[in-house]
Amino acid sequence: GQQVMQIPQYQHVQEGEDFTTYCNSSTTLSNIQWYKQRPGGHPVFLIQLVKSGEVKKQKRLTFQFGEAKKNSSLHITATQTTDVGTYFCAGPSGSGWGKLIFGQGTTLQVKP
Amino acid sequence: EPEVTQTPSHQVTQMGQEVILRCVPISNHLYFYWYRQILGQKVEFLVSFYNNEISEKSEIFDDQFSVERPDGSNFTLKIRSTKLEDSAMYFCASSATGKSNQPQHFGDGTRLSIL
Structure with a gap:
C-alpha cells in the first residue's frame, strides 16, 4: 500500500542551528501537508503544498515540494526552543x- | 479560533469492556475523522465520516469499531470489546470539505489505556 517515509526519526540541535526533515512518498501526491505536534499535544496543520517544485516560507520555516511530487522537505533556519516537537508530513x-x-x-x- | 473538542482526555478501561470516545467537531465542518497514535509512533487513519455514513476506513477499523453522529454536534467512536493493543491516543479531526487538499483540524485527543 501507499507509504510515506520521513527521515531522520530524531534530530538534536543546538539552538541557532538549522534543521531539515525529509519526506518521501511511494506514490505521486496531489498535495502534501505538514503538521507539528508539540510534546503531549495534537497535530497542528502548518502548511499545504500543491504544485510541483513549490516552495513556501513561514518565517524561519521553508517547505519544498519536489518536482515529481513524491518528496518534500521542511527546513528550519536558526532553530529556537519553541521549535521543539515532532514534524509530520502527510499525503492524501x-x-x-x-x-x-x-x-x-x-x-x-x-x-x- | 474554533476548535475540535474531545472527551474524556484520558480513559482507563479493563480489557473486554466497551468504550465510547466523544468528539465535537468544528461547527461548520462536514467531514470527520478518527486517527490513532500508539505511543511514540505515527498517526494512523482509522475512519472518515460524511453525511452520516462512513466514507472510508482502514484495515485497523474492524468490526469492533463503530462511529456515529448521534446528534447535530457529537461524533463518537465506539470500541466494543477492547484489547490491550487498542491502548493509544485517539484523535478526532474535522475538515470543511472532504477534498484531499483540505487541512484537518485535530482535537487534543483521548488517551485510552487498556488494562
Whole structure:
C-alpha cells in the first residue's frame, strides 16, 4: 500500500542551528501537508503544498515540494526552543477523500 | 479560533469492556475523522465520516469499531470489546470539505489505556 517515509526519526540541535526533515512518498501526491505536534499535544496543520517544485516560507520555516511530487522537505533556519516537537508530513491516500497517510515524523530537540 | 473538542482526555478501561470516545467537531465542518497514535509512533487513519455514513476506513477499523453522529454536534467512536493493543491516543479531526487538499483540524485527543 501507499507509504510515506520521513527521515531522520530524531534530530538534536543546538539552538541557532538549522534543521531539515525529509519526506518521501511511494506514490505521486496531489498535495502534501505538514503538521507539528508539540510534546503531549495534537497535530497542528502548518502548511499545504500543491504544485510541483513549490516552495513556501513561514518565517524561519521553508517547505519544498519536489518536482515529481513524491518528496518534500521542511527546513528550519536558526532553530529556537519553541521549535521543539515532532514534524509530520502527510499525503492524501489517493481515494479522493480526506484520508491522510502520515509519515513517521521527525522529533526535533533543541538545546538552549 | 474554533476548535475540535474531545472527551474524556484520558480513559482507563479493563480489557473486554466497551468504550465510547466523544468528539465535537468544528461547527461548520462536514467531514470527520478518527486517527490513532500508539505511543511514540505515527498517526494512523482509522475512519472518515460524511453525511452520516462512513466514507472510508482502514484495515485497523474492524468490526469492533463503530462511529456515529448521534446528534447535530457529537461524533463518537465506539470500541466494543477492547484489547490491550487498542491502548493509544485517539484523535478526532474535522475538515470543511472532504477534498484531499483540505487541512484537518485535530482535537487534543483521548488517551485510552487498556488494562
